[in-house]
Amino acid sequence: MAPYIIALLTALLVVLFVLEWRHQRRLSTRVHLMREALRNRDFMFRLPTDSIMPGERELQKMLNEMGGEINQLMARSEVESWQRLTRVLTHEIMNAVTPIQSITQAYIGSKMVKGTPLEEGIQAIYDTSRSLSAFVESYRKMTQLQTVNLEEIDLQRLVTNLQTLYPNLTWHVDLVNVQTLRADASMMHQVLTNIVKNAAEAGAQNIDISARRTDQCTQLRISNDGTPIAAEVAREVFVPFFTTKRTGSGIGLSLSRQMMMAQGGNLALAERAQAGYHTTFVVTL
Incomplete structure (x- = not known):
């Protein structure tokens, strides 16, 4: 035994x-x-x-x-740094451009310049300074976010509005576990629209939107099968004015992240895309 x-x-x-x-x-x-x-x-x-x-x-x-x-x-610190830098740059640019615009405008209408070879050159300087001034002013207005109005919003309705805007995309939506979201409806619409717009411009045919809620937060994952974002580009996508598009301004994603942070959340590019897709953005609230 x-x-x-x-x-x-x-x-x-x-x-x-x-x-x-x-x-x-x-x-x-x-x-x-x-x-x-x-x-x-x-x-x-x-x-x-x-x-x-x-x-x-x-x-x-x-x-x-x-x-x-x-x-x-890290994201909040990065956004705050870029906001400070942008404020300084816009201030300095406006200080330099405003007198140029004012002086050239005065010369254009003067007898000294009118009808002379100088007129065309001064007109070009005036037009360029005016365009630069308008761009800086429009960006400054965009970064001055409206007051955040948090409310319970219908997530399905929000996504349905997006589907109406982009009917040519094939949508895969899973919102069974999250019916509502406490957020600013206008800001959320702008953020999601910008993400889907970028996906469409990258040649995406399919969009997948899923939501899950934990004890700490609610996450929306927006995935697409458009052209993948290169690793070197991924590091810069939230940097103001950074763009790979010929006609892009480079402020869409940086502004979208600011909007999410204003609501107490965040917007990030997932390190690994959802299976079957090339790019996944994560909205956290």
Whole structure:
């Protein structure tokens, strides 16, 4: 009997040792993956919390939340820096352009210039300064966001409006788990419209919109199968005035992120697109 008990206890100890070894290895792997993600500035990185032990689950939830908070802080700091720089640039540009515009306008109507070879050159200077002034002024107005009006909005209705604007796209919508969203309806419409507009211009045929709600936030994921965003471009998509389009102004996505932050949320480009798509933007509230 004694040898049987000893063998049983030995087997039990071996099993416990193997389980503990697997537990520690799995935990070490998760911490390593999160550390690498943070080192690579992939603050959208998440690991699943199912099929793991309760202690691991709580740790993984904490690591996931920490990554999300770092992502929001980094994005907010970046936006604030660009806002300060843009304010300085617009101020300096307007200070330089306004007197040029005023002086050339005065010369255009003068007898000294009218009908002479100088008239065409001065007119060109005036037109250029006027265009630059109008561009800077329009951007300044766009960045002065309206007062945020948070309310419960019907998410399905919001998406239906988008589908009406882009009927040629094929839509895949999953909003079963999130019916309403507390947000500014006007801002949300502008943000989503801008994302879908960019997708259409990138040659997308399919748009996928899904929503999920956690204890901390609500996430909308907007995916498309248009031309993928290159890695070097992905780092710059939220930088004001950055654009790869010939006719683009480069303010759409930066302004959209500002709108989301004004509502207490964020807009980010997912490091990995949803399966079957090339690009995924994540709206968080």
